[in-house]
Amino acid sequence: MGYFLFFLLAALTVGAVLAMIISKNQAYNALFLILAFACLGGIFALLEAPFIAVVQIIIYAGAIMVLFIFVIMMINVRYGIPAEKKKWTIYLSIVLAVVLIIELILSIKGAFTLPVSTAIIKAGPTDLGRLLFTKYLYPFEITSILIIAALVGAIVLIKKKEKK
Amino acid sequence: MNLPILSLVTFLPLAGAVLLIFVHHERKNLLRVLSLAVAIITFIFSLSLYFNFNDQIPDPQFVEKADWLGYGIKYHIGVDGISLFLILLTTLLMPIIILSSWTYIQKRVKEYLIFMLILETGIIGVFVALNLFLFYVFWEAMLIPMYFLIGVWGGPRKIYATLKFVLFTMLGSLLMLVAIFFLYSMYYKATGVYSLNLFDYYGLILNPNIQIWLFLAFALSFAIKVPLFPFHTWLPDAHVEAPTGGSVILAAVLLKMGTYGFLRFALPLFPDAVMKFLPLLAVLSLIGIIYGGLMALIQKDVKSLVAYSSVSHMGLIMLAVFALNTEAIEGAIYQMLNHGLSTGALFLIVGILYERSHTRMISDFGGVSKQMPVFSAFFLICMLSSVGLPGLNGFIGEILCIFGIFKANKLLAILGISTIILAAGYLLWMFQRVMQGPITNEKILSFKDLNKREIVYLVPIVIMMFWMGIYPKPFLRKMDSSVTQLLNRVNKREIYFTQSRKDKDFLLEIEPITTEEKNEQKEDKAR
């Protein structure tokens, strides 16, 4: 069952990403991406990370991608912007992809045979919350600065100029 | 007197330059007078170096040593028989240059004078530095004012010339810097103490195979400066484009830094490599003599003619340096001074002509003697000094060089002696075309003879030419012990290496370092 689900989700994710690469309409792209992220959320769940799975779906597939879609709608480009059409670019990208995949797989080969512990990780919302406010308090505080920065940055870039 | 006289001589011009900054640039005469005063005071101070110099001591005198940055980087200066006269030459020429630029430079007088004074500090610094770091600092720092002098006040192709000059010089000096680093680390590995003291390095004996590379790096730097054939092409460009003062200082002093470098660094530090490259370097010098002479023969521009003549003359000096005997090296040092005076004077003279005619093409002149008899006399004397006429300074240097070369290798001397024919050829021909013959160019009729200022700055040079030609003893005696010691350094180690084990990387019979210094360095580390 787990395997089936995994393969289904994995295939869907990869398919969605490929579709995004091929499709030339940004709106579709965003939708494909939402699909991919949702599937990834499923995979996270398979990895016994339910909290992250939910976060993934809510924040990523939900919030962030909605932001994308907003922007796409604001921009409203009438024509699609296709991916690279030049032959050599496509071949090159395929080669690049293959090589990079091989390299990365070779590099993480060592982790394939790691024993999978049978003990269930305590990674429920409570556990994570506790961790977040003890061991990871400092990074958590930093994220606040990060978000302020992002807010200020985004606003200053697109706010309309005040009239004199 | 406990004055730090050497530091004073070195940094007085710099202080003068700082002073000039605060003078308004419109007050040109004040600027000129001030800078002249600074230069003259520097010269007077430098004279005391001469009078207090003890010619029995081979090692540097007037030594000043102070800790600077730690790790062997020290403020360490001194003068010995090799550098003494080069310093005096510099300080003597500087007032002359300033006088010569009195009216020649009309634009941006203030900056010009400031750069000149900075340049003087840089040059003197090179000659007095005994710490390799300090040496390198001055060596490079001196490039900057020179770069501006050519680039700002130069002729039409000044930018090309000045960049070529700087890049060429830096190519050599940067590789030398790497070699200095290498010595630095070698010394550290050998003794566990950081040192950049030249005299410590004299005690360091390196494997000949390593010496080769280090020597090449040093030699390239100095060879470019000299300039040794085939690294000479920056010289004509720089000379032609530079303003008179720049050409004078370039020819008179800057080129000497190359030969000085060979004497001070390349020879005593890497004697075995020297032996290995001796034939090559000697042949290059020889080619330089003949080649420079031939090229000078056919130049159409007076300045570039004098520039190529420098190539030829410096070739002779280099050949003498590589002869490695007392006569030749003393001759070489003497000839360095001579060349400084005579070529410097020739550039001044070309400058005087240029100021009147705004051209340097030989073909634009002719019959100037008629119009400017006094000038003609000075020109003649300077030219003859360059030709090496007995009774003038050039002869003594030349004959000592040739004698020394002859002692070392007869064939080289026989070929090298062609310099006396070639020099006569190109200089006399030039003199004929410029000064003699009928006046063909109407402009010449309006030339005024030398004014008092011009005479004032030419006279000391001419007096020196005669003095050095007739009574060279006060000069030669002061060099003796330093030159002997230099040769001992070169030869002693030669012996050492014939016996030594060749498998070791370096090392050494190091002269013991004082415990004081070791303690100092420990403190450094502790901090």
Next chain:
Amino acid sequence: MNNFFALSPILVVVLGALLVLLLDVFLKKENKNYLAYISLIFLVICAFVCIRFWNKNYSYFNGNLFLDNLALFFIFILVLATGFVILLSMKYITFQDVNYGEFYALLLLALSGVAIMLSSIDLLIIFLGLEVLSICSYALAGLKRKDEKSSEAAIKYFLLGSFATAFLVYGLALLYGSSHSTSISSIINFFITESELSIMALIGLALVIIGFGFKIAVVPFHMWTPDVYQGAPTPITAFFSVVPKAVGFIVFLRLFVPYWKNALNTQAIFWILWVICVLTMVVGNLVALRQTNLKRILAYSSIAHAGYLLIAVLAQDNSSLVFYLTVYLFMNIGAFAAVIALSRKGKEYLELEDYAGVGFKYPWIGVTFSIFLLSLAGFPPTGGFLAKFYVFSTAVREGLLPLVIIGVLASLISVFYYLRIIVYMYMREPAREIEIAVENPALFLVLFFCLYGVIQLGIYPRNILVLINQAVSSFF
């Protein structure tokens, strides 16, 4: 020592940013300069804190925040840099229509990111700090909103920066996967033993290096640099050229010092860095030869300087690296200050042609700019020379002779383009007249400070060397 005060440098800066944001709402456009003063006050406080905390080794959050001398030294230095940038910006932002209060806030926030990065040895925290810095940087690069170049710079910086971040994150994942921690010390501990996961960790490390390599702009991860430098508002370019680079190198320092010392097989990484170093020096300098835009020249020059700095990393010489960075701060900001000086309302002079005759027309700008350029080129008696001297000499001692030879030859090339600027300033007749706004006391203050720094560091940097030795000998 666990002490809440360890937070204070970061807090001060963030508070400053918040205060600026708050006041921005109330201040009229003409009075935006007060924001700069406020920022400066906070920076001064921060710097003061750094001085007071010297040698105290405060830490907090179980050591995640650790104010060792190295961190303090660099926080101080980069506070100084930020202060300079703010001074440079005061006139600039009104002239170039970037007059937002957020400008200062973003700078301060970026600085807080910097402080976070500097004071931690946990890669996760460093990463987060880096993101704070980056996000502020993206926004700052695009602040000249009407200028297409500025937004182009922003988008390039942003896209490529995020791209690099993704690699960094993946590398973090691999490192975490092998060592089960993101703390540098545990990661290094992992490298001490050989295991099946070694290769994964190694690749992880490589990806992290690449991620930071992007920030410090080393070849081949440097492509964004010239475009971003050119497009960004000039004070921000000065900021970019100094701050992220310094931080990146300090992270390298924290990462590599124990790595070289402890790891089993350091050769692979060593050679990768070696190649990067050579490429950086050569490409940076060669391409700079072709440039005619001042900001681009300085961009490529900063790439090349990253190469020299990498030599120090490879030579494992911490103090010379730190010293170089210090000098680099002064000379580079100084150079940008001179570039900024040549501007007036609505106009910046950035093409080489504009510089013809500037040296004599504006003597102080000319002289100081020349000195900065000469320092960048490594002429004595400036700090640039001494910095190179230290780096190269230790590198030779460590046996990196080929690298040093390439380094000096590359810097020979660099001499050409630095001098070319001086050529234009002093040796060319002006082709067109330029008009600049001369009353800019803040800018001249920066010029003066940088000049002082460059000269002082070149002639007698003993005191600073002592501080640097204390900084690098005490960390960890």
Next chain:
Amino acid sequence: MIPPNYFLILSVILFVLGSVAFFVKKDLITMFMSIEIMLNAANLAFITLARSANSADGQIIVFFIITVAAAEAAVGLAIILLIFRQKKTIKSEDIKLMKG
């Protein structure tokens, strides 16, 4: 339990597809999306490896990375919008004022 290699290979594939997509795609928004894919791939790797390590830390880190992604998205999209306002295009090829 599904062994980690499946997840890891998926993560690698996603990461590489993301990076190649960044190279192939021509509109700024989709390029940015590719980066999101890469980040997600990294997240996947984190969680997988954390599971192997038997630790919840990985998940926390992923949480932070998602925050970072959100922050980046905010600023990034703002920048893209800025570009669009100026140039009326989001084709990456049109953005080459500065080069050389």
Next chain:
Amino acid sequence: MTEIFWLIPFIPAASTLILAVFGKNLPKKYVSFQACFAVFASFVIAAISAVGLLQTAHASYPLVKNLFSWIQAGSFQANLSLMFDPLSAVMALVVSGVGFIIHVYSVGYMADDEGYTRYFTYLNLFTFSMLILVMGSNLVLMFVGWEGVGLCSYLLIGFWFEKHSAANAGKKAFIVNRIGDAGFLLGILFIFIHIGSAEFTAINQAISGGALSAGLATLIAILLFVGATGKSAQIPLYVWLPDAMEGPTPVSALIHAATMVTAGVYMVSRMNLLYTLSETAAQVVALVGALTAVYAATMALTQNDIKRVLAYSTISQIGYMFIGCGVGAYAAGMFHLYTHAFFKSLLFLAAGSVMHALSGEIDMKKMGGLRKYLPLTYPTFLIGAIAIAGVPFFSGFFSKDAILTKAFAQGQDSAFYYFIWGLGILGAVLTAFYMFRLIFVTFHGEERIDPEIKKHIHESPKIMTIPLVILAFFSVIAGYIGLPVVLGEKLNFFGKFLEPVIKEVHEVHLSLQTEWTLIAVASVVALLGIFIAYVFYIRSPMIPRNLAARFPTIYKLLFNKYYVDEIYNAVFVNPTVKGSEIIYDNFDLKVIDGAVNGTATATGFTGKILSYFQSGLIKDYALIFLLGVIIFLAYLLF
């Protein structure tokens, strides 16, 4: 009194200095007075010293006055020290004596010249240099004088530098001399290395002590002789002397006839031990001398320039002197030098007087019949011509005879010397011929003077003619202090005087009869030459023209001085200049400088290529980033 001899050169030196520095402001009269007086003072001191020398014991020769150590470095030591011995005495007397007369003459000759002061400055400087040359106690100092006189020669030849030809001639003289000097210097260096000193006394001691092998001696001797060929205008370096006539005539008389050009002879005599040691070198000297004597004489045959004839004659006569040195008759060589100084300067001065009379005309074709206009110049000129032609009882006869006799005597050892003698005789005929050709064409026959010039013809002022008379007087009697040996050993004062310095070698004695025969032969050839000239130019003036028409090639060859100048130009000068130009354009600028600039261009070009990658497109940047990642990962993995 003798110890003050060291003052001899320094009086003119002081005068030079004063004239050079203050000359501009001094009145002409004072200038001429001082200049002449300085030389005269030298002469007086020289004379006193010479007398003193006669009273000194031979063993104490030479007298040396060491002023100071001049150059000293390592083993190189040269003192500024003067010596005085019979050889120097003769030279000093000739230089100062003849010099003084010519100074006086110049006062008149140069009276109207703008460069009056300059002229006397140079002339004094010359006297100083020449005296240093002859009195220097070592080779280095001799070289100083050697070059110094070369300089003065240069300055004085180019005295009227506005004329291209004069400037050119001066330069040519200097450079050609320098070629010789280079050889000379090498010779000095060899001596220095192998003997360790350049002091003449030390050299002589060393040579006597056998310090030099014969081969080395030959090498050194020939190198020194190269210098002599330059200074003394011998084959192959004689080319400068004819051109040197561009200078003022008194200069030609002093420098290019009487004194400087004979320096080579002095030098060879000074080094006589060396040349004695090396037979080969001596033969080379003799051969070059003999060939030059004849060769120059042939060129003199066809010249129309009055001064050039004299110039070639000088070359030829110096050849005789070298024959003397080559055959070991150093005293005779010096004797000829001494007599030659009188009659040749007389000839030049007289020629100068002619030119003065004819407003500077120098072409013989435009003279003729001048005898009646120049009542004082003509006889003195004639006396000079007779003396040089070797007519008995005139000075030239005695000295030339002494040389030829010695050459013939040497012939008993080696037939080579008969050949030399034969050339000498041939030269004697030619000498007599061209000298009287000069006399006849100039002073006799029809007048071909430019009518414009004719109006101004006048005899020279007294200040010029009195020197002529004095010189004429000496031209007649000078020979009597060195009468031929046949008349008795004791009568050869000159030889006796020089004996302590010059060791006559190969004392080959001829029978009385042979000697007398030789004297007769010499007298006959001289008269024969005069007779032929008489036939050619007075009796039947058509002959020379016919001869010229019959043998056009030879005539042209002679007239154009064997085209030697042209050949030198084509072989040495032009290839050097043209070759240098080609090297400069193609090698210096293109190869060396090209390499430099090429490196710069290549660097720039690489930068350009690299900057193409910086395309401005994010996509490309990403590609390069990715490639970097791939490569680095690949390196780590594999």
